[in-house]
Amino acid sequence: MKQKYIIIVAGGKGTRMGAEIPKQFLILNDKPVLIHTIESFFNYDKTIKIILVLPEEQQNYWNELCAKFDFKINHQIVSGGETRFHSVKNGLDTITEKDVIIGIHDGVRPLVSKDVIGRCFDKAAEKGVAFPVIPVVETLRKKTEKGSITVNRADYCLVQTPQVFNSEIIKKAYQQEFSDTFTDDVSVVESLSEYSVYEVEGARENIKITTPVDLIIAESIINIKMK
């Protein structure tokens, strides 16, 4: 298979957590969220090249954490940009190797499994663009001018990361001007209207840590897995 890269985007400033510490650095069980995230990809493939995008002002702190937790997995640190789009773009710009497979992952999704990562990279290697989705399990309503209406939840799915791409596709997509309709990396590719995108099965446990409750939920999930 082609060389794999993973760009881990950790731009969080921590404001939504009600904590001073950015959420990617919060301690989940015995180590920071971001160490879990990086380990998930290293455990999937020890030859994957890891690029961590981090706000410049957090890089010293991250280096201290790596020392404190004796964290030795090799990774390149790149400075974040003004928005997530700009952060991803900075990460992509450091990849000069041609014809590789590039995943992009939220730093605050530490529980992503080997299976989910593998499905995304395998499908992207075959089709060019792949990303994990999970079904909507609750009743879903859509706002309309006259109030909201129930829609058929089976017609919808929720999108997770890693979103994985052939390098030429994702680099071309990120040549576009920034738009605030870009909610994730797949939507950046879709705005080119040139490529088909492919869903693979995600996992409910692959949660994004955005609130204090999420951190507790993540701890429970890890504890079940260790049993």
Added chain:
Amino acid sequence: MKQKYIIIVAGGKGTRMGAEIPKQFLILNDKPVLIHTIESFFNYDKTIKIILVLPEEQQNYWNELCAKFDFKINHQIVSGGETRFHSVKNGLDTITEKDVIIGIHDGVRPLVSKDVIGRCFDKAAEKGVAFPVIPVVETLRKKTEKGSITVNRADYCLVQTPQVFNSEIIKKAYQQEFSDTFTDDVSVVESLSEYSVYEVEGARENIKITTPVDLIIAESIINIKMK
């Protein structure tokens, strides 16, 4: 305020849990899920009338559980029907009192808070129909004939229970023939096209226990609250 009723629907046969025991009977911390659920409503209002809809074949087991856990909150037991719709209808049929406020709640949502319950009952008393919703926090995609597309998640919300109604409205709605487009009780009312329905703020913690992971998550949430 008018007399309040809550119909708690616990029809689960347990097949999705990978366990033999129906999920409403699983032990959450120190007692069955269903006991937590009933206590949530009793703690909200000690004068609320509680109707529990349970498959006939589970009623003996439930009575044993009540004895075992010394559970004394007064509630009426009604037999479940073929589908959730029929179960709710059976519950509604036992309410003969006029001009009351009736809530309908999933038996497997034990973590519903007093605040959420209160918002639903207060709004329903004022407007006739109220239900709790939470925002969609992940990227949402909609299936189309040409594959899926990203939609604006801010236009959507996820629906929880309790869904609460003026008794005349919900009883009239349940006079309709069953349709498989009825995904929740609000959608039954909406198919009459006569009444406006009102959203109130739900809570992420008000989860529906449908998988083994959910049970662990629920335990963590309870443990945080007790701290």
